[in-house]
Amino acid sequence: MLFSRYVLPAAVLSIGVNAFYPYIRPSTAVPSLTSRLVERFYPFHLRGSSSSGDDATHDELLTLPLKKRSTVNKRENKYTIVHGNPATGPNSATVNEDGNDFSYFFEMDFGSNNQSMWILFDTGGTNSWVFGTNCTVPACEMHNTFGQNDSTTLQTSGNTFSVGYGSGTVSGLLSSDTVKLANFSFQLTFGLVNNASKDFVDYPMDGILGLGRSKSSTTGTSTAMEAIDNAKLLPSNIVGISLQRNEDGAKDGEVTFGGVDASKFEGDITYTSVISTTDRWEIPLGDAVVAGTRLNVTGKSAIIDTGTSYIFLPPADASALHALIPGSALSGQEYTFPCSTNTTVQFTFSGVTYSVSPKDYIGSTTENGGTTCFSNIIAVQTFGPDDWLLGDVFMKNVYSVFDFDQNRIGFAARNGTAATISTASPVSAAASSGNAGTTTSPANTTTQTASATHTGAYTGAAASFSLPSLVKLTTSVIFLGLYFLSNL
Structure with missing residues (x-):
């Protein structure tokens, strides 16, 4: 470990x-x-x-x-x-x-x-x-x-x-x-x-x-x-996590220790090694896709956190993302858009693209009975200018695996969602740090241990931070x- x-x-x-x-x-x-x-x-x-x-x-x-x-x-x-x-x-x-x-x-x-x-x-x-x-x-x-x-x-x-x-x-x-x-x-x-x-x-x-x-x-x-x-x-x-969406009446969320629950996701689990220079659950971000258009981000990373409700992006990145959602407007640090929007918002890791449901990125109305809603993708820089923070708004759409042994995070499409293989370069931010994606297929058992070959290693060097x-x-x-x- x-x-x-x-x-x-x-x-x-x-x-x-x-x-x-x-x-x-x-x-x-x-x-x-x-x-x-x-x-x-x-x-x-x-x-x-x-x-x-x-x-x-x-x-x-x-x-x-x-x-x-x-x-x-x-x-x-x-x-x-x-x-x-x-x-x-x-x-x-x-x-x-x-x-x-x-x-x-x-x-x-x-x-x-x-x-x-x-x-x-x-x-x-x-x-x-x-x-x-x-x-x-x-x-x-x-x-x-x-x-x-x-x-x-x-x-x-x-x-x-x-x-x-x-x-x-x-x-x-x-x-x-x-x-x-x-x-x-x-x-x-x-x-x-x-x-x-x-x-x-x-x-x-x-x-x-x-x-x-x-x-x-x-x-x-x-x-x-x-x-x-x-x-x-x-x-x-390792810890496998699935989060439910209450709006759907779902009550099937589960945290599994020591394995993954194959009944909670579809397809394969694709792993991405954590960035070796940080002590957080932080992985290279391949890209973001809105309404089928790639943002073509490079050098970005994503912190995956169950303890954060929203998604936080540096202001410039949030601006680029919301520019592709029709009707978006900025007021202070807040973006708003029509509550009826159904624009697809996706994030790519290790060549696989995961969708975020509008149910999750569309927030509350700006006023009671209104037709304009807040975005749950917030324009705030949390750590560095290249750090994105993906909380529960993202995690409700995937099955997440936190692998302490091999210092990597895995994602699979949660049941009822979809993941697609990206045709773009898998993980542009990973090239310089040696973090490549690996994939495992679920066994025909309720719980399985992830066994994909780890292609990156954590150095174990002392971290300095403030x-x-x-x-x-x-x-x-x-x-x-x-x-x-x-x-x-």
């Missing part, structure tokens, strides 16, 4: 850049019920609302009202959850969601008493944490919590941690316990939250499991996939980065 490693000062547990972006839609329209849920768990103004994120209320989405308690009692998650169908594959977890395709999470059991928690799975980061029972702030009161009364095997250290999300934070103590996920158990080190900003009232998940590419510190703490690898639980350290700054815009706020600090 080729995990990357680097050395940090003793005071730092781990530090990394994660692709999570709060976004304020520049609209004065009154938000509808389905648009009031905040995308992901980041502090930002409600989509389609002129009020601030701090002043907005979301009580209509809750199944029970918030009740403050002065003592630590057993609590339960008070959000509406759209439950997925039971997972059918070995080592597979059911994907649940918030009903708006904004956040996806599975169920994990923590500790000796199997305390059930809704956990957001995050390929954009490596940090894991859950809300603790000693946390009595409003955000914690709304969620399932975990603590000493829930487990006789919970070990809590004296080391503190803090995870920052712009104006919102969670903090607490580093802890360790046995967790159960997808029919297997392992020992996990995670943050046990005892304080959280009120921004987290808006989000259904009770915690996060980091499935990003590993960045272990020298303290000996392991990320989730390192812990699973150390326990020798899986035949291969925390991006908080970018403040007139009508939008983008928080670029996440840090995980420990006072050791």
Whole structure:
């Protein structure tokens, strides 16, 4: 398992850049019920609302009202959850969601008493944490919590941690316990939250499991996939992910560990090696195609992240893409177009082109009852000028495989979608870095282990990176980065 490693000062547990972006839609329209849920768990103004994120209320989405308690009692998650169908594959977890395709999470059991928690799975980061029972702030009161009364095997250290999300934070103590996920158990080190900003009232998940590419510190703490690898639980350290679209009434999302579920996709899985100079799940982008016209992009790469709702492109690239969608118009950082558009939008990796359904890239209306909609392809540079961030808007249309062993990402057309072989040069950005695509055909079994020959290798060299700054815009706020600090 080729995990990357680097050395940090003793005071730092781990530090990394994660692709999570709060976004304020520049609209004065009154938000509808389905648009009031905040995308992901980041502090930002409600989509389609002129009020601030701090002043907005979301009580209509809750199944029970918030009740403050002065003592630590057993609590339960008070959000509406759209439950997925039971997972059918070995080592597979059911994907649940918030009903708006904004956040996806599975169920994990923590500790000796199997305390059930809704956990957001995050390929954009490596940090894991859950809300603790000693946390009595409003955000914690709304969620399932975990603590000493829930487990006789919970070990809590004296080391503190803090995870920052712009104006919102969670903090607490580093802890360790046995967790159960997808029919297997392992020992996990995670943050046990005892304080959280009120921004987290808006989000259904009770915690996060980091499935990003590993960045272990020298303290000996392991990320989730390192812990699973150390326990020798899986035949291969790969994760296969399918995300459902709630609008279709689908409840078949699934995360499979150690293999792929061949019932979730059609055709072959085509793999692309990650870029060796980054610690992210980032791969060369072949091209983008809109209405059959290629953008002919070169030197671009794509970060694939379950923890981001939208697609983020640098402004120049977003302009080129939207110029091919009839009726598109730019207002600030936002593009709009007719809600009735059916223009095909596609992305190419390793010579295979994958389509994004208009159901996913067409956002909410700019005003109630209007015929103009926001684009869910946002003109914001997240990392470098050549970095594209493809979140759930893209991932709902493909079956994704994250291969930790061979440092590559695989895609196949999700059931009911289509993938085509590109006639253009497969991966123009890969030529200089030696990243070529490989393909495997699914076996006639529910779960299979990917076995394509890996044509690129991760160097394992120490990565250097810095925390991006908080970018403040007139009508939008983008928080670029996440840090995980420990006072050791």
